[in-house]
Amino acid sequence: xxxxxxxxxxxxxxxxxxxxxxxxxxxxxxxxxxxxxxxxxxxxxxxxxxxxxxxxxxxxxxxxxxxxxxxxxxxxxxxxxxxxxxxxxxxxxx
Numbered sequence: 001x002x003x004x005x006x007x008x009x010x011x012x013x014x015x016x017x018x019x020x021x022x023x024x025x026x027x028x029x030x031x032x033x034x035x036x037x038x039x040x041x042x043x044x045x046x047x048x049x050x051x052x053x054x055x056x057x058x059x060x061x062x063x064x065x066x067x068x069x070x071x072x073x074x075x076x077x078x079x080x081x082x083x084x085x086x087x088x089x090x091x092x093x094x
Contacts, residue, residue, distance in 0.1 A: 014071055015042040034064070040075035042068075054081075 018026075018035040034040035045053050053072040054065050058081070066073030067083045 009045050009048075012044045012046070013041045014044055016040075034075040034077050039077060040064075040073060042071045042073050044071050 015035060017038040018029070018033065020036060023029045023031075023033055023036055029035070043053060044050070050067055050070065050072045054067045057065050057072065057074055061074060062079050063074065063076040064078065065081045067081070
């Protein structure tokens with residue numbers, strides 16, 4: 001995004017590491033979320049929609065990229081992508 005914008009852009013982390021108790025209290029959080037291990041972050045870039053952030057990340061990421069209405073989830077686990085939260089037991093698109 002910096003190449004398009006012409007300079008570095010602030011990346012706001014809206015969720016990083018989560019304690020097991022905090023993760024369990026979140027309505028749609030995965031039980032084995034990468035946030036529990038410090039391997040994930042939900043991010044926003046002011047002025048860019050989550051879709052643009054996810055697209056930029058796809059050029060550099062070997063991990064997971066989840067697209068949500070107000071943020072983009074990035075993690076360092078296996079390469080996969082999804083929109084919204086996958087249903088329980090549903091395989092994510094690769």
